[in-house]
Amino acid sequence: MGGILLLEDGRSFVGDAFGASTTRVGEAVFNTAMSGYQEVLTDPSYAEQVVTMTAPHVGNTGVNPEDPESERVWAAGFVVRRLTRGPSSWRSTGGLHQYLVQHGVPGIQGVDTRALVRHLRDRGAMRCVVSTDGTPTEELQRRLETWPGMVGRALAAEVTCEAPYVFADPPQPVARFAVLDGGTKRNILRLLAEAGCYVRVHPLTDPPEALAKDVDAVLVTNGPGDPAALPGAVTTLQALVGKLPLVGICLGCQLLALTIGAKTYKLKFGHRGANQPVRDERTGRVEITSQNHGFAVDRD
Template sequence: MKALIALEDGTLFEGRSFTGPGEAIGEIVFNTSMSGYQEILTDPSYTGQIVTMTYPLIGNYGVNKDDMESASVHPKAFLVKEYNAYPSNFRSEQTLADFLIEYGTLGVEGFDTRALVRHIRTKGAMKGVVSTVDLDPESLVEKARAWTGLVGQDMVSKVSCREPYGWADNGVVPGTDFSTVQAGIDKPLKVVAFDFGLKYNQLRILTEKGCQVQVVPASTDADTVLGMNPDGIFLSNGPGDPEGAPVVVDTIRALLGKKPIFGICLGHQILGLAYGGSTFKLKFGHRGGNQPVKDLGTGKVAITSQNHGFCVDMDSLNSDDVELTHINLNDGSVEGMRHKRYPAFSVQYHPEHAPGPHDAMYLFDRFLEMLR
């Protein structure tokens, strides 16, 4: 089935759908990971986006329930060079096409993904439309241009949980207190995790390391969190522009200095805003499992998994209060910071390695040391 991909600058690509008819509009971005497409698809940070994979063959190992990073698929569409309809892996339970169809996500193959990626790297991430329904190029380009985009939009409220829940035995446990305990944990550390669009592997790692985790909606106020008397607070990843969620920023600002805080990705950006700084949109973002990051404290370099389109402006922060701790070795952008007076630190990348390398796992241990 013929599909057209139209960018807001008028650039067009022709491919074919492997999931049936459909149309999707969003910000077209690319991910450089060679594997982990299921984790990418179920990452809430991709809400409002159309994901292009740079690795040419996708679908070869299928899909399974254990690699879900949330309860749904979040990109509007999934673009690949070549789709493999016959997965071969002992863990496979479903084909990628059937998985996308189940969640109503359009999948397109059979076009030059390298050309699309090179175009975005030169011009920057763009608004775009993918369609099998409307094949009029002028109509699609106009739809792309008319879309509001992600800047200034509150995307967190679209993906955050509606009710609090716990995590145990690798699954969600409904509840509003710290009554849920992972089997085998003795004297657990209590962590409240703000759900800005979190990935399940963050909860898996925290519980594996001896934490009792209570997940709360992004709209939860500071008094409610402090009333739960946690040992620490975790700020998750999430989609879109952090400046689109000012109420969340105010909540985190009210929690500074009250409990130790660890932020990842959007949680890192929200902390930057809570410190009094600002953020800006990167040209095409960092998305993939091969981003080199240097820890300025130890001098060590970690290869990291990343997925973000915005960045903290370090020059907007008071250097007497906030210290730069990590930098991206590709472009020198901010990858980590810590507060000098409050027990709070954060990183821009994903130490939970889903998908991606395990190099940055030490950050969870660093957080737990703050809680003891």
């Protein structure tokens, strides 16, 4: 069966459907990583986003239970040039097609992803609808027009954990962290635990007193949506300034910037991929980093 990706500016891309037979709306974005598609799909930062991979072959290594960054697929849809239906990896326990079926997420393959990515690069990330169930074009257009977009959306409040929990509790921790969960990836928690840290995770709604209890520092995690739409989290962090070290990753960095009076804005098409170069202004060295964000801190 065929599938279609319809963009808000009227451009459309067609291909062959895979994954779930359904229709979803979201923001059309692209990721330039050559691997790690399962981590991308399960990263809460991709909530309500339709992700296009620039790598030409996707699904080569299948899926497995160790690599997901959360319990579910958060991406609204998945667009690839070519889906590999016969994965080859000693770690694989299944294929990408069935994985998306299980999680109710539509995918399209056979799309000219180079043309699509160039379009998004030139025009910017935009609203879109992806359909693999034959929904009429008029209905797709209606759904696209009624989707609110990303600006002003407090999506992190929708993906945060429901209650505090302890992720790691070593007998002699090298440091004790409270983690404010805006949509954290498992790997962040895993790395802290492997470093010998005590790790306690809190919902975005927890008060500053709960975060500060018996810890050495607070880490604010990655997450989806607009940081400026989370005034409650900013107020919580303001109450902790000067009392504990505060560290932020992605959305967390943006929330810390808002905490001290800076402003954030939406990037044209964002930075998403495992090959983003960053120059250290102190040393002049360039490092290749993994990034996934659609908002940034205003340097002014």
